Amino acid sequence: MSLRERLGLRSDRVWLALPAVALTVIFFVVPIILMGRISLTEHVSGGAYVKGTWSWEGYRSFLTNSLYLKTFFYTLWVSLLASAVCLALSYPLAYWMNRARPRLRVVLIFAVIVPLWTNLLVLLYGWLIMLSPRGVINLWLMDSGLRDTPMRVVYNTSGVVIGLVQITMPYAVLILAAVLAGQDPALVEASRNLGATRSKSFLRVTLPLSMPGIASAATVVFVWAMGEYATPQLLGSTRNRFVSQEVSEQMLSAFNWSRGAALAITLFCLIIVVLMLVQAGLRVAARRTQM
Amino acid sequence: MTEPSSTGVVEAAAEEAAPASAGAAVPDLEVRDLVKRYGANTVVDRVSFSLATGEFVSILGPSGCGKTTTLRMIAGLEQVTGGTVFIKSRDVTRLPPEKRNTAMVFQSYALFPHMNVLDNVAFGLRMRKLGRAEARERAREALARAHLEGFDERKPSQLSGGQRQRVAVARALAVRPDVLLLDEALTNLDRRLRQDLQLELKRLQQDLGITSLFVTHDQEEALTLSDRVIVMEEGRIAQVDEPSTVYDRPSSVFVAGFIGESNRFVGSVAQLLEDGYCEVRTAQGATVIGHGAVEAVGQKCAAVVRPRNITLALGPVEGLNALPGEVVVWGYKGDSYEYIVALDEGQQVKIMVPRRDASPEKGDRVWAAFAPDDVYILAHED
Numbered sequence: 001m002s003l004r005e006r007l008g009l010r011s012d013r014v015w016l017a018l019p020a021v022a023l024t025v026i027f028f029v030v031p032i033i034l035m036g037r038i039s040l041t042e043h044v045s046g047g048a049y050v051k052g053t054w055s056w057e058g059y060r061s062f063l064t065n066s067l068y069l070k071t072f073f074y075t076l077w078v079s080l081l082a083s084a085v086c087l088a089l090s091y092p093l094a095y096w097m098n099r100a101r102p103r104l105r106v107v108l109i110f111a112v113i114v115p116l117w118t119n120l121l122v123l124l125y126g127w128l129i130m131l132s133p134r135g136v137i138n139l140w141l142m143d144s145g146l147r148d149t150p151m152r153v154v155y156n157t158s159g160v161v162i163g164l165v166q167i168t169m170p171y172a173v174l175i176l177a178a179v180l181a182g183q184d185p186a187l188v189e190a191s192r193n194l195g196a197t198r199s200k201s202f203l204r205v206t207l208p209l210s211m212p213g214i215a216s217a218a219t220v221v222f223v224w225a226m227g228e229y230a231t232p233q234l235l236g237s238t239r240n241r242f243v244s245q246e247v248s249e250q251m252l253s254a255f256n257w258s259r260g261a262a263l264a265i266t267l268f269c270l271i272i273v274v275l276m277l278v279q280a281g282l283r284v285a286a287r288r289t290q291m
Numbered sequence: 292m293t294e295p296s297s298t299g300v301v302e303a304a305a306e307e308a309a310p311a312s313a314g315a316a317v318p319d320l321e322v323r324d325l326v327k328r329y330g331a332n333t334v335v336d337r338v339s340f341s342l343a344t345g346e347f348v349s350i351l352g353p354s355g356c357g358k359t360t361t362l363r364m365i366a367g368l369e370q371v372t373g374g375t376v377f378i379k380s381r382d383v384t385r386l387p388p389e390k391r392n393t394a395m396v397f398q399s400y401a402l403f404p405h406m407n408v409l410d411n412v413a414f415g416l417r418m419r420k421l422g423r424a425e426a427r428e429r430a431r432e433a434l435a436r437a438h439l440e441g442f443d444e445r446k447p448s449q450l451s452g453g454q455r456q457r458v459a460v461a462r463a464l465a466v467r468p469d470v471l472l473l474d475e476a477l478t479n480l481d482r483r484l485r486q487d488l489q490l491e492l493k494r495l496q497q498d499l500g501i502t503s504l505f506v507t508h509d510q511e512e513a514l515t516l517s518d519r520v521i522v523m524e525e526g527r528i529a530q531v532d533e534p535s536t537v538y539d540r541p542s543s544v545f546v547a548g549f550i551g552e553s554n555r556f557v558g559s560v561a562q563l564l565e566d567g568y569c570e571v572r573t574a575q576g577a578t579v580i581g582h583g584a585v586e587a588v589g590q591k592c593a594a595v596v597r598p599r600n601i602t603l604a605l606g607p608v609e610g611l612n613a614l615p616g617e618v619v620v621w622g623y624k625g626d627s628y629e630y631i632v633a634l635d636e637g638q639q640v641k642i643m644v645p646r647r648d649a650s651p652e653k654g655d656r657v658w659a660a661f662a663p664d665d666v667y668i669l670a671h672e673d
Contacts (some may be wrong), residue, residue, distance in 0.1 A: 169594050184401060186399050186401035187401050187403060187404075189388070190402075191414070192367075192388040193367075193388050193389075194394065194414050195392075195415050197389055198387075200418065204414075209404065234377035
């Protein structure tokens with residue numbers, strides 16, 4: 001079988017994909033290649049990078065520095081945490097949506113989608129207005145005497161998680177709701193009929209069958225979180241930073257493009273590795289369950 | 292019919308046996324005045340019936356007649372608006388489905404796609420707190436009984452439609468339910484396979500003596516499988532009888548029209564004759580003699596005749612109803628020939644004959660002849 005057949009390409013239709021392919025190549029593939037090239041140049045003080053030179057210094061300089069490595073681990077850890085929190089909140093909502101009466105379902109879907117129409121910065125400043133140490137909630141808590149000191153929920157890890165969950169939850173809910181809607185309702189009925197209680201039916205039938213949706217929702221949240229810049233910048237602490245903040249710092253303040261590009265390329269590769277691991281895991285699970 | 296055949300004796304014996312089992316002390320399943328309403332819409336309206344131990348009963352009706360809803364209320368998958376469900380004389384009306392010990396075979400089979408065949412069948416046993424080994428052992432037995440050996444490790448997606456259906460039946464039988472509920476369980480199979488599985492299902496059901504309620508819209512299937520048939524129309528029970536009675540003595544024009552094909556002459560009772568016979572004057576002015584439970588001259592009624600009970604004659608026939616007409620179309624149906632004849636009195640009748648002896652062709656003049664015994668007169672409005 002030729003490659004063209006294997007990919008299901010038919011010559012007379014291929015051109016339909018051309019505009020999208022062209023855009024991807026010009027604005028994604030080419031810049032990534034250029035970025036990769038810059039990450040391998042020498043850097044001299046007083047300039048961004050030296051054209052035409054070859055050097056591993058960009059990579060070496062951060063891979064041997066525990067401060068930069070800590071940034072990577074922090075990004076990874078907070079992204080995983082945000083994925084877990086997001087799924088824990090999204091799954092019950094998606095489950096409810098799927099079982100709600102049609103009119104309520106429309107309302108719920110609308111409520112889930114509205115944040116998507118709102119500018120990211122508006123959302124994040126909204127959280128700041130509500131949650132910052134001198135924000136609406138803290139002022140109210142202290143005025144009413146419930147607390148003496150303000151709650152510290154933003155400008156730290158919890159702030160970043162709150163922001164990330166808020167941003168990614170609509171996608172997670174919609175993915176999970178689609179997977180749940182695809183399940184034959186007779187399956188749960190059959191399990192009840194065969195003697196399983198409501199909770200047993202959920203654990204033995206609904207949840208295992210939701211796994212592909214859970215995996216793709218988790219992937220979306222995780223990938224989004226790994227590359228996030230605005231959320232940690234606005235809601236995070238100044239001590240723990242995300243890789244993208246570091247990239248920005250190197251590019252714009254330290255003016256070390258070699259290292260900035262090296263950081264960006266490493267983050268890019270890390271995300272791809274994680275994605276491939278998830279895909280491989282799913283393929284193994286699928287082979288085991290043959291769905 | 293003068294010949295005293297041996298089959299007649301067998302039929303008589305069977306008729307004696309049937310009431311004995313139906314008269315067993317406590318029915319396995321009984322529903323009383325079951326009602327289901329969705330808002331102002333009454334889907335099931337005061338339905339009552341009971342099933343004796345080992346009995347196979349079908350609920351037959353067109354789609355939307357409330358038969359599946361009735362089945363689902365018995366299984367506990369649908370809330371009951373009114374009435375009571377008893378299983379082994381225990382009131383289960385308010386119990387959740389898992390506490391009823393019914394087993395249902397779904398139209399879609401509802402096999403768990405993430406479990407293999409053996410785990411699917413063992414599922415109900417595991418939920419009944421059986422150990423893994425024992426559950427699997429009994430699941431294997433059930434699969435063997437359904438002629439499905441060597442498929443234990445397959446996933447439902449790797450099975451054919453007929454195999455899936457067998458797994459679904461095995462899964463239901465494995466838990467040894469008090470009542471087996473089948474919801475259009477054979478509908479999704481092609482005709483040939485469906486007929487094979489009908490007989491197999493019947494054999495399994497009889498071997499195990501399992502009380503079964505079968506919902507179907509396929510009248511042939513219901514007649515083949517059942518000890519008794521419940522015909523439903525618009526949420527109500529239209530008739531409950533043995534298959535042959537439902538076919539030969541339909542209680543209403545609806546039942547006659549739904550079970551098997553029938554020709555219908557609408558009119559009114561013209562004259563009451565002896566022995567329950569009567570004469571009907573059709574709206575078009577023809578006269579048909581038949582029998583049935585009619586009360587008075589002038590009563591609106593319909594005379595119903597099966598296509599198989601009409602013969603094609605080349606002239607009037609003594610002692611039979613014979614209506615003249617002209618052949619409009621005829622066709623070969625595999626095991627019989629089907630004619631459409633336009634009667635002089637105005638309406639068309641369908642006639643089935645086993646052979647084309649007389650060989651009337653399109654346009655030929657014929658008489659549609661049928662015995663008064665084969666005509667049942669049913670009360671009929673409008």
